[in-house]
Amino acid sequence: MKKPLLIALAAVLLLVPLLHLVFPPGHALHLSEFYVGLLGKFLCFAICALALDLIWGFGGILSLGHGLFFALGGYGMGMYLMRQIGRDGQYQSDLPDFMVFLNWKELPWHWALSDSLVGQIILALAVPGLLAAVFGYFAFRSRIQGVYFSIITQALTVAAMLLFFRNETGFGGNNGFTDFKRIAGLAITSPGMKVGLCVASGIALIGCYLLARWLTQSRWGRILQAIRDAEGRVRFLGYDPVAYKLSAYVISAMMCALAGMLYVPQVGIINPGEMSPAASIEMAIWAAVGGRGTLIGPVFGAFFVNGTKSVFTAVWPEGWLYVLGGLFIAVTLFLPQGLMGLARRFKR
Amino acid sequence: MTPELLEAGAQAHSRALTRVVTDTGPVFNQGVALYVEDLKVAFDGFQALGGLSFTIGVGELRCVIGPNGAGKTTTMDCITGKTRPDSGRVYFGSNLDLRQMNEQQIARAGIGRKFQKPTVFEALTVTENLELSLAGDRRARFAMRAKLSGAQRDRLGELLKTVHLADEQSRVAGLLSHGQKQWLEIGMLLAQDPKLLLLDEPVAGMTDEETERTAELFLSLEGQHSLVVVEHDMSFVATLAGAHRTVTVLHEGKTLAEGTMAAVQSDEKVIEVYLGR
Numbered sequence: 001m002k003k004p005l006l007i008a009l010a011a012v013l014l015l016v017p018l019l020h021l022v023f024p025p026g027h028a029l030h031l032s033e034f035y036v037g038l039l040g041k042f043l044c045f046a047i048c049a050l051a052l053d054l055i056w057g058f059g060g061i062l063s064l065g066h067g068l069f070f071a072l073g074g075y076g077m078g079m080y081l082m083r084q085i086g087r088d089g090q091y092q093s094d095l096p097d098f099m100v101f102l103n104w105k106e107l108p109w110h111w112a113l114s115d116s117l118v119g120q121i122i123l124a125l126a127v128p129g130l131l132a133a134v135f136g137y138f139a140f141r142s143r144i145q146g147v148y149f150s151i152i153t154q155a156l157t158v159a160a161m162l163l164f165f166r167n168e169t170g171f172g173g174n175n176g177f178t179d180f181k182r183i184a185g186l187a188i189t190s191p192g193m194k195v196g197l198c199v200a201s202g203i204a205l206i207g208c209y210l211l212a213r214w215l216t217q218s219r220w221g222r223i224l225q226a227i228r229d230a231e232g233r234v235r236f237l238g239y240d241p242v243a244y245k246l247s248a249y250v251i252s253a254m255m256c257a258l259a260g261m262l263y264v265p266q267v268g269i270i271n272p273g274e275m276s277p278a279a280s281i282e283m284a285i286w287a288a289v290g291g292r293g294t295l296i297g298p299v300f301g302a303f304f305v306n307g308t309k310s311v312f313t314a315v316w317p318e319g320w321l322y323v324l325g326g327l328f329i330a331v332t333l334f335l336p337q338g339l340m341g342l343a344r345r346f347k348r
Numbered sequence: 349m350t351p352e353l354l355e356a357g358a359q360a361h362s363r364a365l366t367r368v369v370t371d372t373g374p375v376f377n378q379g380v381a382l383y384v385e386d387l388k389v390a391f392d393g394f395q396a397l398g399g400l401s402f403t404i405g406v407g408e409l410r411c412v413i414g415p416n417g418a419g420k421t422t423t424m425d426c427i428t429g430k431t432r433p434d435s436g437r438v439y440f441g442s443n444l445d446l447r448q449m450n451e452q453q454i455a456r457a458g459i460g461r462k463f464q465k466p467t468v469f470e471a472l473t474v475t476e477n478l479e480l481s482l483a484g485d486r487r488a489r490f491a492m493r494a495k496l497s498g499a500q501r502d503r504l505g506e507l508l509k510t511v512h513l514a515d516e517q518s519r520v521a522g523l524l525s526h527g528q529k530q531w532l533e534i535g536m537l538l539a540q541d542p543k544l545l546l547l548d549e550p551v552a553g554m555t556d557e558e559t560e561r562t563a564e565l566f567l568s569l570e571g572q573h574s575l576v577v578v579e580h581d582m583s584f585v586a587t588l589a590g591a592h593r594t595v596t597v598l599h600e601g602k603t604l605a606e607g608t609m610a611a612v613q614s615d616e617k618v619i620e621v622y623l624g625r
Contacts (some may be wrong), residue, residue: 005352142353142357144356219479219496222476222480223491225469228471230469233461235452236428236452236455236461237480237481237486237540238452239486240452243488244488293594
């Protein structure tokens with residue numbers, strides 16, 4: 001089951017640049033900009049689904065707040081992109097437009113690194129990682145499990161959303177960041193940049209997949225599964241479950257942040273809507289539809305659900321949420337192991 | 349916040365306040381492995397343990413019997429850190445105050461526990477279950493790169509033979525029979541190489557043949573390990589206790605009688621509450 005994925009990803013890495021850049025528009029083999037963007041987005045979603053599978057499928061920890069880490073990664077990248085606009089904004093100021101609008105005279109302290117791409121990348125990974133570490137430490141130490149954990153992660157992301165809606169927080173309020181112009185001096189709308197970001201997302205997905213596979217096949221992964229099935233037993237063997245759950249949670253959060261970082265330049269916008277409860281719940285649906293505890297399944301799940309969404313929002317927009325709800329119910333009732341379980345059943 | 353969460357938080361807080369570094373092993377300089385004195389636990393007004401006292405000698409095999417609700421499982425919970433007693437003393441060796449330690453510290457100090465309901469990791473194979481139980485570094489960062497050494501492989505092979513699961517070694521533990529799961533859990537205990545083993549109804553659901561083999565195994569462990577066996581099955585207890593080993597009878601959270609099987613069986617009080625029902 002691993003080969004098809006790797007072939008598909010290799011196709012992304014090789015065929016996307018070829019089809020988009022080499023074949024001119026109008027050629028039968030030309031891949032339009034729309035599809036390059038769509039594919040890049042899906043690859044980012046697949047990273048999220050994989051990240052969720054690492055803690056949910058293997059650790060039994062259902063986080064309904066991973067949209068927060070995704071959004072924080074996105075905001076981290078967005079800050080850099082806002083600074084890259086330079087004086088090309090509406091107000092032709094050195095400061096981002098929303099700061100001029102709020103009559104701010106200088107950058108707030110948390111924008112200190114925003115002129116450096118490397119600095120912002122580090123920040124966009126470190127902040128979500130640190131937040132997950134602190135939040136997870138207190139949650140796991142207090143033995144908050146199951147649905148309680150899901151609810152407090154959901155509450156956390158809602159709280160963050162409300163915080164980011166405020167203009168004083170310094171992240172553009174409810175408009176968030178948009179109207180990006182360039183990355184590292186190169187135009188963000190150029191075909192080369194579009195393809196580059198799409199390929200980078202593919203590479204990130206492969207990297208995250210290999211990391212997750214290595215982790216889950218190590219003794220650490222087996223202990224994580226043991227904690228999922230019988231946490232008490234693990235404790236009586238002398239392991240501290242907090243350390244294992246926390247490391248899984250932090251790694252998973254940082255994967256989501258990476259996905260958010262790659263997502264924002266491709267879609268050209270980040271706003272607090274990414275922290276809405278629905279966004280986080282959708283990630284859980286991708287993982288469940290694909291098949292928990294398989295790593296590959298959630299990647300397929302993300303593509304399948306989002307592909308279906310693209311189709312439905314084009315032909316029957318108001319019906320999409322019903323389809324999504326129905327899909328989730330059908331998977332829960334009939335396919336507890338998701339699409340991967342279905343594929344396995346057909347194989348036999 | 350639910351009451352359980354508040355309570356768990358308060359417990360964690362009080363533990364953090366009184367935590368002492370206890371990753372050293374127990375010291376058995378007085379021939380006593382486990383010392384329990386005047387242990388009291390109440391759940392919502394129900395006195396589960398009402399001043400329980402007993403000691404287990406180093407290398408001793410002790411059977412504990414008692415009717416339902418006598419406090420057998422609660423005693424084990426107090427020793428292993430799952431339940432916090434209201435008062436009393438629980439010492440492992442002469443130096444480790446178990447009331448100040450959490451479950452994983454107690455396990456690392458050398459107390460292994462078998463649950464009443466067999467608890468194995470159902471999604472993992474038999475070998476993997478044993479591998480996770482092997483004594484060694486328990487830290488997460490170590491586990492990411494841990495590999496089995498040759499000596500550990502040999503030990504795994506030996507354990508598989510001891511618990512008669514060599515033929516099932518790559519089977520998923522969830523597919524084992526009830527008796528085999530019991531054996532696997534016993535194997536996991538042995539893999540930990542504990543100094544004290546607490547076995548809660550280890551032969552429940554086993555066939556007669558399996559029960560007999562279990563008795564043989566426990567008797568072979570006597571001397572190297574201290575064992576506490578809680579059991580309902582009287583013939584099994586009689587086999588283990590033989591003519592000279594001590595049997596403790598619990599009743600309503602207290603020690604009712606202690607002595608050889610024969611002495612206990614002829615004790616008036618015991619006959620009244622338990623054996624002669």
